[in-house]
Amino acid sequence: MSNGEQILPSPRTAQGRGSPATRSILALALPCLLLSTKVASAETPLDYLITHGARADSIAHLAWFSTAVSVLVILIVTALLLVGMFRRRDLPPPALPGLAAIARPQDGISWIYVGVGITTVVLLITTFWTFATLARTGPQPGPAAVRLLITGHQWWWEVRYLADTPSDEFTTANEIHIPVGKVVEVKLRGDDVIHSFWVPKLAGKTDMIPGQENQTWLQADREGVYRGQCGEYCGQQHAHMAFEVVASSADDFEQWRQQQLQSAPPLSGAALQQGEMLFDSRCGICHRVRGTTAGGIVGPDLTHIMSRRAIGAATLPNNRGNLAAWIADPQHTKPGNLMPRLDLSGPQLTLIRQYVETLK
Amino acid sequence: MTATEYDRAPRVAVRDYASPLAEKLNALWETKPGVIGWLSSVDHKEIGLRYIVTSFIFLIVGGIEALIFRLQITQPNETLLTPEQYNELFTMHGATMILWYAFPILTGFSVFLQPLVIGTRDMAMPRLNAFTYWLFLFSGIYLYVGFAIGEAPNDGWFNYVPYASRPFNPGLNIDFYALSNILLGISTTLGSLNFVVTLLHMRAPGMSINRLPILSWGTLTISVGNLFAMPSVTLAFFLLWMDRQFATHFYRPPTGQPLLWQHLFWMWGHPWVYVIVLPAISMVSEALPILCRRPLVGYTAVALATVLTMVLGFGVWLHHMFATGLPGLALSFFSAVSILIVIPSAVSAFAWLGTIWTGRPVFNTAFLFFAGFIVVFVIGGVSGFMTGSVPVDWQLTDTYFVVAHIHYVLIGWNLFPVMGASYFWFPKMFGKLLDERLGRWNFWFMFVGFNVGFFPMHISGLLGMPRRIYTFPEGMGLDTINLITTIGSYVFAVGFLLFIINVVLSLRHGQDAGPNPWDAATLEWTTPSPPPPYNFVVLPTLATRTPLWETRLRESPYHSDLGKGFPLDHGKEALATTTLDAQPEAILRMPEDSLMPLLLALALTALFAGLIVKLWWLVIASLVVGLIFQLIWLWPRAKLAERRP
Amino acid sequence: MTIVTISRDDLPIGSVTSRTVGWWSMIAAIITEASLFAYLLFAYYYFAVQRRGEMWPAEMPTFKLAAPNTVILLVSSVAVWFGERGGHEGVRWKQTAGMGIGFVLGVIFVTIQVFEWKAKSFSLNSGPYGSIFFVVTGFHMGHVVLGLIMLLPLTLWSALGYFGPGRDAPISIGAIYWHFVDAVWLVVFFSLYITPYLGLRHG
Numbered sequence A: 001m002s003n004g005e006q007i008l009p010s011p012r013t014a015q016g017r018g019s020p021a022t023r024s025i026l027a028l029a030l031p032c033l034l035l036s037t038k039v040a041s042a043e044t045p046l047d048y049l050i051t052h053g054a055r056a057d058s059i060a061h062l063a064w065f066s067t068a069v070s071v072l073v074i075l076i077v078t079a080l081l082l083v084g085m086f087r088r089r090d091l092p093p094p095a096l097p098g099l100a101a102i103a104r105p106q107d108g109i110s111w112i113y114v115g116v117g118i119t120t121v122v123l124l125i126t127t128f129w130t131f132a133t134l135a136r137t138g139p140q141p142g143p144a145a146v147r148l149l150i151t152g153h154q155w156w157w158e159v160r161y162l163a164d165t166p167s168d169e170f171t172t173a174n175e176i177h178i179p180v181g182k183v184v185e186v187k188l189r190g191d192d193v194i195h196s197f198w199v200p201k202l203a204g205k206t207d208m209i210p211g212q213e214n215q216t217w218l219q220a221d222r223e224g225v226y227r228g229q230c231g232e233y234c235g236q237q238h239a240h241m242a243f244e245v246v247a248s249s250a251d252d253f254e255q256w257r258q259q260q261l262q263s264a265p266p267l268s269g270a271a272l273q274q275g276e277m278l279f280d281s282r283c284g285i286c287h288r289v290r291g292t293t294a295g296g297i298v299g300p301d302l303t304h305i306m307s308r309r310a311i312g313a314a315t316l317p318n319n320r321g322n323l324a325a326w327i328a329d330p331q332h333t334k335p336g337n338l339m340p341r342l343d344l345s346g347p348q349l350t351l352i353r354q355y356v357e358t359l360k
Numbered sequence B: 001m002t003a004t005e006y007d008r009a010p011r012v013a014v015r016d017y018a019s020p021l022a023e024k025l026n027a028l029w030e031t032k033p034g035v036i037g038w039l040s041s042v043d044h045k046e047i048g049l050r051y052i053v054t055s056f057i058f059l060i061v062g063g064i065e066a067l068i069f070r071l072q073i074t075q076p077n078e079t080l081l082t083p084e085q086y087n088e089l090f091t092m093h094g095a096t097m098i099l100w101y102a103f104p105i106l107t108g109f110s111v112f113l114q115p116l117v118i119g120t121r122d123m124a125m126p127r128l129n130a131f132t133y134w135l136f137l138f139s140g141i142y143l144y145v146g147f148a149i150g151e152a153p154n155d156g157w158f159n160y161v162p163y164a165s166r167p168f169n170p171g172l173n174i175d176f177y178a179l180s181n182i183l184l185g186i187s188t189t190l191g192s193l194n195f196v197v198t199l200l201h202m203r204a205p206g207m208s209i210n211r212l213p214i215l216s217w218g219t220l221t222i223s224v225g226n227l228f229a230m231p232s233v234t235l236a237f238f239l240l241w242m243d244r245q246f247a248t249h250f251y252r253p254p255t256g257q258p259l260l261w262q263h264l265f266w267m268w269g270h271p272w273v274y275v276i277v278l279p280a281i282s283m284v285s286e287a288l289p290i291l292c293r294r295p296l297v298g299y300t301a302v303a304l305a306t307v308l309t310m311v312l313g314f315g316v317w318l319h320h321m322f323a324t325g326l327p328g329l330a331l332s333f334f335s336a337v338s339i340l341i342v343i344p345s346a347v348s349a350f351a352w353l354g355t356i357w358t359g360r361p362v363f364n365t366a367f368l369f370f371a372g373f374i375v376v377f378v379i380g381g382v383s384g385f386m387t388g389s390v391p392v393d394w395q396l397t398d399t400y401f402v403v404a405h406i407h408y409v410l411i412g413w414n415l416f417p418v419m420g421a422s423y424f425w426f427p428k429m430f431g432k433l434l435d436e437r438l439g440r441w442n443f444w445f446m447f448v449g450f451n452v453g454f455f456p457m458h459i460s461g462l463l464g465m466p467r468r469i470y471t472f473p474e475g476m477g478l479d480t481i482n483l484i485t486t487i488g489s490y491v492f493a494v495g496f497l498l499f500i501i502n503v504v505l506s507l508r509h510g511q512d513a514g515p516n517p518w519d520a521a522t523l524e525w526t527t528p529s530p531p532p533p534y535n536f537v538v539l540p541t542l543a544t545r546t547p548l549w550e551t552r553l554r555e556s557p558y559h560s561d562l563g564k565g566f567p568l569d570h571g572k573e574a575l576a577t578t579t580l581d582a583q584p585e586a587i588l589r590m591p592e593d594s595l596m597p598l599l600l601a602l603a604l605t606a607l608f609a610g611l612i613v614k615l616w617w618l619v620i621a622s623l624v625v626g627l628i629f630q631l632i633w634l635w636p637r638a639k640l641a642e643r644r645p
Numbered sequence C: 001m002t003i004v005t006i007s008r009d010d011l012p013i014g015s016v017t018s019r020t021v022g023w024w025s026m027i028a029a030i031i032t033e034a035s036l037f038a039y040l041l042f043a044y045y046y047f048a049v050q051r052r053g054e055m056w057p058a059e060m061p062t063f064k065l066a067a068p069n070t071v072i073l074l075v076s077s078v079a080v081w082f083g084e085r086g087g088h089e090g091v092r093w094k095q096t097a098g099m100g101i102g103f104v105l106g107v108i109f110v111t112i113q114v115f116e117w118k119a120k121s122f123s124l125n126s127g128p129y130g131s132i133f134f135v136v137t138g139f140h141m142g143h144v145v146l147g148l149i150m151l152l153p154l155t156l157w158s159a160l161g162y163f164g165p166g167r168d169a170p171i172s173i174g175a176i177y178w179h180f181v182d183a184v185w186l187v188v189f190f191s192l193y194i195t196p197y198l199g200l201r202h203g
């Protein structure tokens, strides 16, 4: 990943929320985090302790609680251990190699009673909280405003917007738009191997398993771009199987949807038409551009590729340089991915790139 | 030896390791010199040490793999390794560590120690014991042959299908993993069987089940657990191999069921993680009290907790599958059990704390490792407690948080006790003490390196770093953390290197240990160090759990008899006792050294080699040869009183 | 202070009838083998539940060969039991005949099973049901063959008069294994042949 390419940094991640109480637990829980100002100030787009949707929020509360319990347990046990080791005793500590007299003081067993007693109470609380959170976050609350069918491929995401009328359905890839504050239903499938759908700030993981359809749901409570990531090892490019969720107002979302429903516009100019023909013959077996004869389904739908923020499953920002580089040699940035290097000549590359750039 | 007898009232002799009796026993039990003698030895001490050394070598190999791939994820967008190389390295690392290091090392300690601890002369089936060692060794070599020829497994240690099935993984990579695993599984199962029989059938007279040292409870529990758990993974890998070889329809969609793999794997996998720690924490429960100069607090509670952990361990496998879209009821149930399984661990934790608090600890290296262990035990445990809660796990699963958890439990609960145990029992094994000063350095490097290296993984996990990624982008807030992690791992590795140096130096120049350097309480410390081939010149008789302390503790009116007992010197003999009360039941004739275990293991390995290269004649030939060896092995011998002449 | 003493009765030497090392190992081995079949049948039931109607072959299981074969295996167990009694009593012919008949019946079972396999309309790789059916029955067959490999030398050794009263541990141990193989067959038979009629096929 040399020569100046950038792996997509997260864009404007919505600012962290979290109550003062949560903040102070953070201070307690992750001293290392705060000590390292560099870490604390960095953007952490996949961090799920600071969340932005009803579903992830309730999980985060439970996570904070169990983190706090855990940290307390660690601190208490360590303290007990240290005091137990170094506390003053009636007799001096034995010298090596341990020739102190043997004794069986009688008060040992109460350690087990008290310790296990307290532990059990904490565990029961956690169990019930878990049940409550599960009930709140598992089933989808009410009807969905948007329904998606997402299919995991090695190593990209096919996204189909479902609708009651077929003409309202369309397919895109690697970037999901959702209206803010609404429940989004997501059906999940795996095409080849198992992947896992994960948008840390909005919801936990649900696997995408071939031969099985899983369901999950999302809700974003504030506008922003949220990073998603494949959460199950799926082969060579598991690392570069990310996507983005763009949560916007209902109006913006509707506008986006209308635009995505369009087919590719007719082209003017010989160069573009030549580019389209080239695309059709070289790329069309794998990629689809609605409104043209390019109808492949092996790779992502490219009808509106230029409306997307990134290419290569949120690996590279979508700009001219990266696009050209990707088309010229997709194996360079994402070695092993299933789009082969096509060995295009310089002029062919330009023609194709110019054509692709019309796919807004 | 005269003509075969069928009954005898054994005579009683006095314990004296310098008597003619001792010499006679030595002649009977000693391994013959020379290469053939070495290859045919069935002495449990010899085999135990081989297990330990081999496992440590696997630890080093797996550790070096980690140190290499850590460099690739030290900073963003690194290109030191290709994705495929990275994937093979982390898979080999995980598999080597969990399967070829973590369990065999404990087997090694158990094989060496158990017969001594329970006061007998060898394992119940010494030749089987040798066989399981050879098979373990060959299965590891088998796996690494794949690595050497560039066909290493590449699907993570739990090897999920469909990525592991032929269409997505056409090479031999997965076949090497599957077949070596089956081979290892056979070894593990037979080894466990041997422990069950030994511990239930050969304890010293008077060592009734409630006097079984806590050390043996760990081994006994996991051996029984293995009998139930092992077939699951062996079957899982066998079916995978069938899918790959003969196009059966177990796992591959649309007709197969990818989740069937996960069920079969984790039905073994979760019990397994307890299998690879219970003997280790039993070593702590055994040795820590001795260094605190008092008996363990709550022996019965800890023994029961050990068993309970194993039992509950069979009821939580679904917590590795929380994100696979299972029904809510199953999630709730398995989540609750995963949280409540903390209780037996809490019993042990508080028993140790109570022991330290009410005892008077000796601050030597072994103690430091055990005390350090308690800290990392709790850190590793509570991260499991967090993932045990379903909704939280939906976020945590498959992130570095889980990587942190597994290293805190695997290194924390397995390697730290093993280190402590090495310092503790090394004098018994070799008659020399390990150097204490180097020991301090050893401990501090490992303890600090470990926490610096692995604690930050919790944080990178909470910040959303997925596991098994060969690289990560900039701008995710992960750069510094990964740098720290790598540095810590190297410090940790240096610590382990110091241990090796210490072993080498102490073997040469170490201080003589004497039979009982720690003034410990149990039977292994009544023998000379290192113990003679026959272990006990006369078999001891027990009246309490702590025979060497009972006079000083003055708790029981009855006293063990360590000064005289059965010499059983009419040939290689050992005593069988009843299961619960350990009353003498029979005199066992033990087999001589034999090349058969090695030959049979070779035949079996040849069979598996035939399977991978599809040389069917080799498969059949090794099968036939193996069966012939079997028959020779089991032929009833009059000399062993297995038959009337 | 009392020092404990060991009782010094006569102790048998080597392998005695039961509770010998070999006997214990066989019990342990049977535990693990039984688990193996439990996991195999788990796979079967898992498929049956997950894939409902889709998994099954067109035809229902038939009993034409399987039922008599089950009886044969049961009878072989009786024969082996008979041989074992002979061993206890020290009657050599009884012992040899029991083991020998058990062996022969086992061979017949295997032969019939091969015909049963041939008669199936599905194969190992025609679909999940075929895979499961052949692997489960194949595993069982493997165990029968292993049992036969034990019975054959046991018959031979019996005929050679190796064993007598109090010295017949290998006979008892081999017999337990054979009974186990038999018991497993009953469970396999129930699962593969009977449950489809009990409604498993329709969920």
Ligand code: HEA
Pocket (backbone or CB within 6 Å): A069, A070, A073, A077, A119, A122, A123, B158, B273, B274, B276, B277, B319, B320, B338, B339, B341, B342, B345, B346, B349, B377, B378, B380, B381, B382, B383, B384, B385, B387, B388, B389, B393, B396, B397, B398, B402, B405, B406, B409, B410, B413
């Ligand atoms: C070596 C062994 C080992 C041990 C001992 C454990 C112990 C535990 N493990 Fe762990 N586990 C692994 C090895 C182990 N684990 C491995 C290898 C994996 C990953 C596999 C993979 O994906 O590669 C894994 C993964 C794993 C997961 C799945 C994570 C995921 O993939 O999403 C879960 C989920 O529940 C879990 C839970 C637990 C629990 C609850 C315990 C408990 O037994 C811990 C109990 C102990 C304590 C809690 C400490 C002592 C207690 C006290 C001091 C009392 C006070 C405590 C409280 C009040 C909390 N483990």
Ligand code: HEA
Pocket (backbone or CB within 6 Å): B059, B060, B061, B062, B063, B064, B066, B067, B070, B090, B091, B093, B094, B095, B097, B098, B101, B102, B155, B156, B157, B158, B403, B406, B407, B410, B411, B414, B415, B467, B468, B469, B470, B489, B492, B493, B494, B496, B497, B500
């Ligand atoms: C007992 C088990 C065990 C042990 C000891 C370790 C030890 C280490 N592990 Fe391992 N690890 C696992 C079990 C273990 N691991 C498992 C099961 C996985 C999951 C795999 C999977 O996902 O499938 C895993 C995964 C795993 C990952 C995640 C990979 C990924 O998901 O992408 C990482 C990342 O940092 C890692 C790092 C390390 C490091 C740095 C060490 C260090 O502690 C290593 C330290 C080194 C040594 C102990 C060797 C000593 C070296 C010397 C003595 C030097 C001698 C050298 C010369 C002479 C040249 N491990």
Ligand code: CUA
Pocket (backbone or CB within 6 Å): A152, A153, A154, A155, A194, A195, A196, A230, A231, A232, A233, A234, A235, A237, A238, A239, A241
């Ligand atoms: Cu897709 Cu990982």
Ligand SMILES: [Cu+2]
Pocket (backbone or CB within 6 Å): B269, B270, B273, B316, B317, B319, B320
């Ligand atoms: Cu688990």
